[in-house]
Amino acid sequence: xxxxxxxxxxxxxxxxxxxxxxxxxxxxxxxxxxxxxxxxxxxxxxxxxxxxxxxxxxxxxxxxxxxxxxxxxxxxxxxxxxxxxxxxxxxxxxxxxxxxxxxxxxxxxxxxxxxxxxxxxxxxxxxxxxxxxxxxxxxxxxxxxxxxxxxxxxxxxxxxxxxxxxxxxxxxxxxxxxxxxxxxxxxxxxxxxxxxxxxxxxxxxxxxxxxxxxxxxxxxxxxxxxxxxxxxxxxxxxxxxxxxxxxxxxxxxxxxxxxxxxxxxxxxxxxxx
Amino acid sequence: xxxxxxxxxxxxxxxxxxxxxxxxxxxxxxxxxxxxxxxxxxxxxxxxxxxxxxxxxxxxxxxxxxxxxxxxxxxxxxxxxxxxxxxxxxxxxxxxxxxxxxxxxxxxxxxxxxxxxxxxxxxxxxxxxxx
Numbered sequence: 001x002x003x004x005x006x007x008x009x010x011x012x013x014x015x016x017x018x019x020x021x022x023x024x025x026x027x028x029x030x031x032x033x034x035x036x037x038x039x040x041x042x043x044x045x046x047x048x049x050x051x052x053x054x055x056x057x058x059x060x061x062x063x064x065x066x067x068x069x070x071x072x073x074x075x076x077x078x079x080x081x082x083x084x085x086x087x088x089x090x091x092x093x094x095x096x097x098x099x100x101x102x103x104x105x106x107x108x109x110x111x112x113x114x115x116x117x118x119x120x121x122x123x124x125x126x127x128x129x130x131x132x133x134x135x136x137x138x139x140x141x142x143x144x145x146x147x148x149x150x151x152x153x154x155x156x157x158x159x160x161x162x163x164x165x166x167x168x169x170x171x172x173x174x175x176x177x178x179x180x181x182x183x184x185x186x187x188x189x190x191x192x193x194x195x196x197x198x199x200x201x202x203x204x205x206x207x208x209x210x211x212x213x214x215x216x217x218x219x220x221x222x223x224x225x226x227x228x229x230x231x232x233x234x235x236x237x238x239x240x241x242x243x244x245x246x247x248x249x250x251x252x253x254x255x256x257x258x259x260x261x262x263x264x265x266x267x268x269x270x271x272x273x
Numbered sequence: 274x275x276x277x278x279x280x281x282x283x284x285x286x287x288x289x290x291x292x293x294x295x296x297x298x299x300x301x302x303x304x305x306x307x308x309x310x311x312x313x314x315x316x317x318x319x320x321x322x323x324x325x326x327x328x329x330x331x332x333x334x335x336x337x338x339x340x341x342x343x344x345x346x347x348x349x350x351x352x353x354x355x356x357x358x359x360x361x362x363x364x365x366x367x368x369x370x371x372x373x374x375x376x377x378x379x380x381x382x383x384x385x386x387x388x389x390x391x392x393x394x395x396x397x398x399x400x401x402x403x404x
Contacts, residue, residue: 099298102298102299102301102372102373103298103299103372104295104296104298104299107295107296107298109294109295109296110294110295110296111295112294125320142294142320143294143320195296196296196297196298197296197298247346250319250346251319252319252320252344253319254294254320258294258318258320258321259295261314261316261323261325261339262295262321262323262339262341262377263339263341263371263375263376263377264295264299264300264339264341264371264377264378264379265295265299267299267371267373267375267377268373268375269298269299269371269372269373270299
């Protein structure tokens with residue numbers, strides 16, 4: 001009995017070692033495990049990436065920098081500014097008053113809060129954009145701020161579940177030669193629409209629609225922004241971006257020792273509240 | 274000794290506005306202050322490089338000045354290296370000071386002991402002199 005058992009074990013091992021390896025095709029998309037009910041395939045899930053989709057009219061993968069060649073202030077989204085509500089006018093007036101006194105009102109970006117949308121798009125740092133069939137990943141050279149525009153047909157997250165952020169939740173779809181991006185879900189505190197003497201808050205009701213297209217070699221984004229808490233009607237602004245081919249983004253963080261050594265951010269010029 | 278030089282060229286601050294992580298409104302762009310002192314620290318880092326400079330005041334007491342510079346990317350384009358200056362170096366630095374009168378300013382130019390002068394390169398404005 002003992003001998004026959006040993007023969008069986010050896011035979012099994014030999015059989016296993018001589019069996020051909022399972023054939024794997026590197027081109028075949030990996031099978032994703034089944035989704036739980038109510039879950040969304042990740043934008044990076046192979047099965048999502050492999051879904052058949054129309055070819056997009058352009059690929060904006062690259063590094064981009066706002067075009068301020070004709071107007072050095074073109075990084076701002078105004079003037080013109082919309083008619084402000086009383087809730088925003090308080091901040092606008094305070095910023096003007098303190099500016100006249102040589103002070104800086106509520107410069108939250110300077111205190112290491114994220115710039116957030118829309119300002120993050122026009123910092124004087126390159127914005128790396130990587131376009132996939134399911135999403136566009138944007139990483140700003142400014143504080144490496146991450147923005148994702150989903151292109152895979154998903155809907156906005158349930159308002160009761162959404163985690164509010166400074167760049168919001170962006171969902172895009174193609175309309176002819178234009179990518180239309182709808183963004184909501186913003187943080188409504190420490191979030192501003194401008195900087196440097198102009199204080200207009202961005203609230204939780206902020207809604208931004210971007211119409212993105214290529215115009216020659218430039219990327220054009222037409223912004224339509226509403227926030228009934230802080231301004232009336234639609235705030236419109238159009239930005240152009242140039243490709244940057246000689247510069248990559250770097251690791252950039254607002255580290256605890258940054259402002260410790262930038263005395264202006266801690267000086268008496270700062271009005272933090 | 275810190276010495277104020279008034280009426281210097283007005284500098285367009287727009288590039289710094291967006292390049293810096295903070296508003297530049299704290300600085301008085303109409304004033305330049307020349308600082309002659311000893312480097313205490315030179316930190317080559319994003320998003321801002323900074324210099325701490327010990328500058329004797331009128332009574333000979335050393336005052337620590339904080340000098341804010343742009344990112345290394347733009348300093349490199351202006352000829353800087355991470356070892357351009359080091360602690361102990363005697364240098365002359367011109368700044369636009371903060372409006373509050375505190376010992377802090379945003380960088381304008383650096384004169385090295387050998388006489389070389391370094392400035393910053395403005396951020397990419399899309400103009401011929403800034404590329």
